[in-house]
Every structure is written in structure tokens, then in C-alpha cells.
Amino acid sequence: MTSVEATESVRPGISFYEDRRGILSWVLTLDHKRIGLLYLIFVIAFFFSGVILGFFMRLQMLSPSTIMKPQTYNSLFTLHGIIMIFLVVIPAIPTIFGNFFVPIQIGARDVAFPRINLLSWWLYISGATVVFVSVFTGGGPPDTGWTFYAPYSLRTTVNVPLAVFGVFVLGMSSILTGINLVTTTHRLRAPGMTWRRLPLFVWGIYSTSWVQILATPVIGITMVLIFLERFFGVGVFDPTKGGDPILYQHMFWIYSHPATYIMILPAMGIVSDVVPVFARKKIFGYMAIAISGVAIAAVGSLVWGHHMFVSGQSDFANLLFSLLTFLVAIPSAIKVFNWVATLHKGSIVLEPPLLFCLSFIFLFSIGGLTGLIQGALAPNVHLHDTYWIPAHFHYIIFGGMGFGLFAAFHYWFPKMFGRMYNRKAAKIAWVIMFIGFNVFYFSMLLLGWEGMPRRYYDYLPQFRTLHLTATFGSWILIAGLIVMFANLFRGLFKGEKADDNPWDAETLEWQIPSPPPTENFEKIPVIQHGPYDFKEFAKNG
């Protein structure tokens, strides 16, 4: 359990790619950087699968005529949700960039528990395999929605047991990652790396990791109960045996709402790291951003009932949860103000990482504001289970977390791969994606406002035009994604060799070679200044 065993460089000083070779040296690696890349490959692969499922969903909804059975559509949106949420959005930033960069940013050689880190990856792969097997076995893919609501999930003849077991395994992976990163942050900071000098990305991952540890077990036990219910008829959520389906929803959302903060906090951490670099200015309100992340994690664990306003929950609970939901907007808004204040009078460098961060701020704000509207009780009665809800959460998850992820790709690409992608192509991809995104999801906001129900495979003629624009928007968005990924893949193989510090940043990862050596640092650094103390800052004062 020592970090020394982990980063045994065979030949110190050379890149972590060259240090050891062969497939076994990758799938059995203890190097946090290699583990980060292993996650990267699969997260991207699962993201593509999720996009393809979404593509077919939008194809079905292009016109009122149907190209598939209703049952197929139900399975499509269920799998789209399970894959995107559990295999992509929840793990992505902590497992790829948290693993790769937190140790380096704090001046360590690896995470606290490298072997547990490898186990986390294997659990991730196993959980994903179980989910994919559930598609082809035992009655076919689940059709319950990714939410697996009882009692339908107890009765439907498709392969719910295997799917929920997969989610359980993925949950274990997530908990172990959380434990690893919290311990790493507490124990492995280099001399002089005080909590107030940590990059805000580390603060973001730290807050996220606490939520992973504390909230994930609740969905773990809930999935186990669905499984036991199906095989042994235990009865805890089955109304015919006295069970309460609303209690299922409580148990499910006690995790799944905080899970949305597991999704967004790391992305916010990326924005907090990237904006200062491309504004050439210290972050405005460092402590406010750090603590607001903790506040979001804390208050965000108190709002889950806002998914249940029309479920039959008590009026009193509705009032409480609505009030708490309004409160959680405050720390998020603090971050938005502080990012904008950082940009104000900064020396803006409009590179791809910043573009993705700017669109994050814009799209996340729309997502957040729509969240307030649906967080109010009266509008929720009309908006619940309409297209408004998926539009809202795609603004937050895709517009927010997704674009934050893409910002991370474009920011850390030169460090991870030692090469640079074509910046012009990246900007073009961004423009296409931004346009496509808004055409697509704004149409969905309007559809929901007008009453189009979600998870329906067909619709009334009055919704036709907006469904058309939404689908066209989705095609534009996908085109942008293709350009972006093609550009990045090309950069991987044909890109120019990158400097160690192409963005002129001050955090520790930019002070070591690109790509880094296995041991990260020749000598553990002694930290003497904050993460955003740019030399220009001394002049601006």
C-alpha cells in the first residue's frame, strides 16, 4: 500500500509511455497516468455508443411516423441513460483527469492507493461488461428508463437484474476512486502545498470524491434490493406486499441527485483552472470557489425530492425540497460570477480550452436557470415528465459537464501526449457544436414548455416542427463532435510536438516534461506560491 511500489520507474527521466511496454504493462499498471488513459479510451468508446443510441432516438422522433417498435424505443432511452450516466458522465473527469493530474498538481508521484486504483478500473470494465451483457440476455435490454422505478422494474420481463447488478459494480468502482482521491489529497501534498495553494481542479475533485463515498452506497443497496426483489420477492418496494414505490424513489434519488454534482463539480474545477490561464489573471475569489464547491456537495445532497414533486410525496416535503433547491443555486452562481470576474479586464487568449469554458459558463447558466423554474412547485406540475426536463439536464450535463470535459481534452492534450492538435480545426468544431447544441436542446425546452411528454415514441402533429428542428440540431451537434474527435485523433499521431508549457500556466503539471516521466518529478518540489500567480500579475497588481 505504498506509493513507492507504484511508481517504480525502470529508467527514470523517460516518458511514462516508454518506461515499460506491452499490453500487460498497461492493463496491470500501477501508474496513475496509464490508468487515466485506460479510462479515457473506454469512456470515449462508451460516449460514442451513447451518442449512437441518441442518434437513433432522434431519428425515431424526426417525424410522427415510426421506424421502430415502442419497446425498442423504451430500451434505447434506457440504455442511452445508463451508458451516458454510469459509464461516461459520472466517471469521466475524476477517473481520467483526476487520476492523471491530481497527483501531479499536488506534487506527488502517484495516488495514495495505486493497486486500488487499478482495481477501480477493472471494476469499471466489469460493470460495463455486465451492462452490455444485459442487453443481449435474459429477456433483452431494460426498458424502465435509467431510473428503474418500482414497481414496473419488478414486473417487466426484461433483464433488469443484470443491468442493476452492473450499476452496483460500477458504484463500487466509483466509491474506491473517491476514497483514493480524498486520501491522496490529504496525505500526499508536497511540502509547501497548503490547502490554499491547491489548484481549484483539485478542490473540485476533492469535493466530488466525498460525494462519491457518501452517496453511492445508497444506490448500491437500492440496486441490490431490486435484484433481491426480482429473485426472492422480498417485498420492500412492492405495493402488493406493503412496499412503498415512493420510498424507492427516495432511495434512488438520494444518490442520483448528488450524482449530478459528481458530474458537474469536476468540470467546474476544470473551468476554474483554465479560465485564469487564458485570462492571464489570478482567479477572482479563490476561497469562494473552493468553499462553494464544498457547499454545492453539501446542500446538493439535500434536494433530491425535487425529482418527486408529483409522485405523491407530502406537501411539506415538496415545500422543503423546493426551498433547498433554490438554495443550492447560490454557490453555483458564486462560481459563475467569479469566473466572469476573472475574465473581466483580463488579457484574453482565445484558445480552444477557453472557448469550451466560455460555452460551459453560458450553457450551464441556462441549465441552472431552467432548473430554478422547474424547482418551483407550480411550474413543475406542468413541466415534470415533459421534454423540458431532459432539455434542462442536457444543458447542465452536456452543455456543462460535456463541454468542460472537452475543455479538459483541449487543455491537457499537449501534456498527456506531447503533441498539439490543430487549433483552428478545434475552434471550428466548437462553433459547429455550439450551434448544433442550442438548436437541438432549445427546441426541446420549447417542446417541453408546450407539453410534449418525454419517453414517448410518438407524438401529436402539433409538435412536429420542433421535433424536426431538434433532430436537425442533433445532426449538426454530431457533425461537430466528429470534427472535434477527428482533429484530436489526428493530433495524437500527426500533431506537432508540443512544448512542456504551451499555455504558460503555473500549476505543477506544466513544470514537468510533456509527456511526463513515470515518476512525475525528478525531485519532489517545494511549493512557494499559489497556482495562478502569473508573472504578468505582478505588473497588473
Next chain:
Amino acid sequence: MDEAKAFVFEEARDDTGAKLGMWLFILSELLLFGGMFILYSAYRYKNPVDFHHGSRELEVLLGTFNTIILLTSSLSMAASISALQRGQRKLSMVLLMATMALGLLFLVNKGFEWGTRIEHGIYPNSPSLLTRAKGEILFFGLYYVMTGLHGLHVLVGVCIIFGMLKLIAKGKINQMRFVPLENAGLYWHLVDIIWIFLYPLFYLIA
């Protein structure tokens, strides 16, 4: 090129870090069972009389005996660590074996308890159980799931302690390096704490 032995950078064993990691894992386990306690509270709140009837069918003496067994096993577990810290290796191993034996005894008792319930036709989805009041169905559903999940953790704990015994025998865990044993102890005590709550909530509400 000679694949020479690895370069080692700093001697950096971190015992506190290892313990912190284990404690964080314990937090997650507490919330895993916590979820079940939420369900228990909810259904007991809704069905107080049925829960009372259900509890009457459990054998209080056996439950109490099992509680004492687990508390004693925690004593032997904790003492085994002190023994190892003092260099009393054999005593440490004897205490660990006692812990394992007590754990297994707990499981045997639980097996008998379940066995008699099942003989009386009380198990999830049994025809006889389904004729009873809803609250009683829920009581026994929760009983089997919670004590079952707990029993599974006892079994895993016994295996972990067995693993520790082997490592002590080989000298890999010793007076100078005993944090793995401490962490095993933390797991075992967690299992004890969960039972400390399960016991009154299932056996003592008659």
C-alpha cells in the same frame, strides 16, 4: 538494454494514509447499511403493530447470545493488535483464531435461526408469509436482507482475518508493520457496530 531493477525514489510508507483510506471505506459501508436502516424506519413507522408481532417470533435469547459473541470477538480482535504491537506474536495469532471462531459461531447460530424460521414457513415470498399482514411481510423481508447482508460481511471478515493470520505467520505483518491488521480490525469492529443496532431493532421491539 538491461531491464535493471526498479529505481526507488523515496521511502514513503504512510500508515496514517492507509488507515484513513480504510476509515473512508468504513463510512461507505455505514451508509450502505444506513440505506437499509432508512427503509426499516420508514416501514416500522407505518406498521408499528405488525413489526411488534413479527419481532415476537424471533428468539431473543439467541439474538442476545449472538450479540455477546460478537462483542467478545471485538475484544479478542482489538487485543490481538495490542499483542502484536508488543511483539507477542503467538498470543496475537491465538486471539485472532478466537475471533474467527466466535465469528463462525455467530454464523452457525444465525444459520439455525434462519433454519427454524424457514421450517415454520417464514421466508421471502413464502405462501404462509404472504397470508400475513403487510407489515409482517415487510418485517421479515427486512430481517432476511439486513441480517443476511450483515452475515455476508461477517463471513468476509472471517476470511480477512484468516488472511491476516497467514501474513503474520509469514512475518509479513509484524511488530514493525501492523497497519494491515489494524485495518482488518476496523472492518471487524464495523461488523460489530452494525449488529449493535440490528439487535435491538429486530429482537427487542416485542
Next chain:
Amino acid sequence: MRPEEEPHVTKYRTYVLVWVGLVILTGMTLSVAGMELGGWTILIALGIAGTKSGLVLNYFMHLRSERPFIFSVIIPLVMAVFLVFILLTFSDLAFRSGVK
């Protein structure tokens, strides 16, 4: 081993005393169950269980002798989280109107 990590070796006597306390508390909880105390029974039972857990956490699990600040925070933290989950869930369950 770092200087701050010199092990705190607990005396066997301490462990045995804690065990005695635990057994006594178990006896107490058993006898309280036999009494007619209505709504208080559950609170007393939970209080006794909490006390027993506190003994196990602090003495068997050495929580009170761990130095770094984080150790003094984690159990209160998990208790607070659990409390919040259960209280908010009951804000629904205990206040439903109409058909149960």
C-alpha cells in the same frame, strides 16, 4: 515510521473494561425492552446502541487516539449525512395526507 505515527499501544485492561461496559449496556437494553415505556423505548434503545458504538469506535477502533484532524470529523460527518437522509425522507412519510 514518521515520528507522529509512534503507535499508541492500548492496555489489555482498557479493552476488557470496555468489553464489560458493552455487556452491561447490552443487559440494560434487554431489560428496557421488557418495560412499558411507549415511545421512549426506541429512543433509549438507540441511545444505548449509540453509546455502545461510541465505545467500540473510540477504544477498539482507536478513533480517539488518531492525530490528524480529519479523523475527528468523519464519524460526525457520516452521522450528519444519515440524519439528513432520514429526516428529509420522513418529511414526506410523516406528513402524507389522504389514503395511507
